[in-house]
Amino acid sequence: MKIIVDNIPIECQEGELLIDVLINNSVEIPHFCYQQDLGADGNCRMCMVEIKGQKRPQIACNTFVCEGLEASTKGKNINEVQRSILELELLNHPVDCPICDQAGECKLQDYYMNYGLYESHLSTPKTKKGKHIELGSGVMLDQERCVLCMRCVRFTTSITKTGELGVIGRGDNARVAVAPNHALNNPYALNVVELCPVGALTSKDFRFKQRVWFLDSSKSICHGCSRGCNIFIDYNETKYSDEKVYRFRSRRNKEINLSFLCDFGRLSYKELNEKVISTPLPMEILKDLFKSEKKVAMVSPSMSLQQLQSVQTFCKNHEIELFSLPYIDESFGDDWLKTNDKSANFAGVKELNINSSKEEFENSLENANLIINFDHTLLKEREIKDKKVIHFTTTNIKIPSEAVFAIANFAHESGTLINCDGLRQEFYASKYKSEAPRLTELLEKRP
Numbered sequence: 105m106k107i108i109v110d111n112i113p114i115e116c117q118e119g120e121l122l123i124d125v126l127i128n129n130s131v132e133i134p135h136f137c138y139q140q141d142l143g144a145d146g147n148c149r150m151c152m153v154e155i156k157g158q159k160r161p162q163i164a165c166n167t168f169v170c171e172g173l174e175a176s177t178k179g180k181n182i183n184e185v186q187r188s189i190l191e192l193e194l195l196n197h198p199v200d201c202p203i204c205d206q207a208g209e210c211k212l213q214d215y216y217m218n219y220g221l222y223e224s225h226l227s228t229p230k231t232k233k234g235k236h237i238e239l240g241s242g243v244m245l246d247q248e249r250c251v252l253c254m255r256c257v258r259f260t261t262s263i264t265k266t267g268e269l270g271v272i273g274r275g276d277n278a279r280v281a282v283a284p285n286h287a288l289n290n291p292y293a294l295n296v297v298e299l300c301p302v303g304a305l306t307s308k309d310f311r312f313k314q315r316v317w318f319l320d321s322s323k324s325i326c327h328g329c330s331r332g333c334n335i336f337i338d339y340n341e342t343k344y345s346d347e348k349v350y351r352f353r354s355r356r357n358k359e360i361n362l363s364f365l366c367d368f369g370r371l372s373y374k375e376l377n378e379k380v381i382s383t384p385l386p387m388e389i390l391k392d393l394f395k396s397e398k399k400v401a402m403v404s405p406s407m408s409l410q411q412l413q414s415v416q417t418f419c420k421n422h423e424i425e426l427f428s429l430p431y432i433d434e435s436f437g438d439d440w441l442k443t444n445d446k447s448a449n450f451a452g453v454k455e456l457n458i459n460s461s462k463e464e465f466e467n468s469l470e471n472a473n474l475i476i477n478f479d480h481t482l483l484k485e486r487e488i489k490d491k492k493v494i495h496f497t498t499t500n501i502k503i504p505s506e507a508v509f510a511i512a513n514f515a516h517e518s519g520t521l522i523n524c525d526g527l528r529q530e531f532y533a534s535k536y537k538s539e540a541p542r543l544t545e546l547l548e549k550r551p
Contacts, residue, residue: 107173116169123151123164126177133177134186134215136193136253136301138165141362142262145254148193150215152185153177161185186219194220196231196276198248206303208316212251213302231276240268240287241367242308243297247279250304256280256296263364266290280304291442294367298354307351309371314340314350322534323355325521327406327448327514328369331441332523333361337373337515339534347536349376349515359527366441378499380510380540393492393506396474399424402465403458403478405431405447407543408519408531412449412456414544415478425472427465428453429482443524448514451522478543479511496543510540517542 106113109131116125124140126133136148144165152161156174161182164175176182193212201207233247257269257280268288272281282288288296297307319338326333334355341347352373354365401424403415412428419426430450437444447453453460469475475493477483483493484501493505498513514531516538522528 105171107169109175120169122167142258149189193251195226204303205306211301233279240289241293244306255299264290264292295364310351324531326369328372329443330445330524349373376513376515382510383508385507398472399474400468400472401426401476402480402483403428404480405450405453409452410519411543418547425468428458449521511543512538512540
């Protein structure tokens with residue numbers, strides 16, 4: 105069906121929330137408390153719209169569309185309502201944007217510039233609240249910056265069902281807090297930082313590390329487990345230093361992770377910043393190594409489908425027996441996003457019929473003269489004596505080996521992953537180039 109918004113017809117489904125229709129059609133509508141995967145709460149009142157036939161403005165997060173609905177998100181009356189509500193939010197808010205980590209991606213800051221009153225009507229001192237309070241799990245709270253949107257409270261109540269956060273006090277003294285002698289302690293805790301529309305909740309890991317307007321982003325997929333959560337990789341090259349990844353952010357995918365990430369996956373970006381030192385090795389020596397009678401290779405089940413195919417072709421051409429074992433951790437998975445298989449693409453291994461028998465691999469390994477490891481964690485941590493080992497790796501190898509060749513990590517690659525539910529997903533290389541070559545390029549140069 106069609107509705108009219110700001111005199112423009114928009115197609116939608118009957119029964120949808122008006123705010124969802126506006127967001128999905130890129131119509132600017134200010135809001136704090138509403139979040140598409142947390143639902144409506146209706147406490148901030150910022151998403152007011154005028155609806156034809158209604159006596160007073162209505163909140164879009166509690167209005168269901170119907171045939172013939174006509175709404176206005178702009179106009180003198182609506183702007184005045186939004187300015188008045190915003191003034192209430194700003195009465196006790198500290199003016200510390202220059203030192204706030206959220207500056208540059210802060211909704212309050214954006215709305216202030218678009219709708220705000222630039223002269224304060226406050227005649228009494230601002231209410232003081234707690235600052236730099238450590239809640240747990242690397243989350244810091246500044247109560248003075250909080251707009252009481254309740255997103256963080258609703259997340260721990262409705263999503264993780266751990267209930268660590270609540271609001272205590274009333275009126276100007278109301279503030280988010282944890283219960284006395286308790287801490288924010290669940291494997292998804294850092295989501296509250298990303299959910300916070302202002303700078304009230306910040307991450308100790310990212311805090312004061314980088315200004316967000318300096319960061320570039322690329323669309324990718326978390327390689328922490330087989331769920332395949334969608335992410336943005338945020339990176340920057342500062343003066344006198346190398347390109348560096350500063351954080352992962354969730355990228356909304358309704359079929360997989362909605363707007364959320366587990367803390368393990370969110371913090372796994374640190375592996376992407378490791379520089380790998382390659383072993384200088386003359387080509388003649390490498391050719392002699394490949395003349396070994398019995399050769400066995402292991403490939404990481406977290407490589408993309410394209411990388412797996414390149415390795416498979418390479419091994420066939422050089423009569424190398426190829427294996428890939430999953431990264432199983434029975435203590436890791438849960439009933440939401442985390443899976444016990446910490447491989448990003450073991451479904452791709454199975455699709456290409458790469459041998460994943462541990463018993464057969466151990467038998468082949470015992471009889472092999474040369475072992476080639478394509479970034480599999482098992483062989484990067486296992487010292488194999490009396491055999492020659494070559495590594496193609498994204499991280500440094502601390503055990504003895506014949507040769508180590510650095511390869512680009514997934515931040516510098518584009519490819520396809522198949523997740524635990526059989527969903528195929530594309531991810532894309534970031535704009536900056538890696539010092540290490542891509543695996544497919546490197547294999548073309550090998551004997």
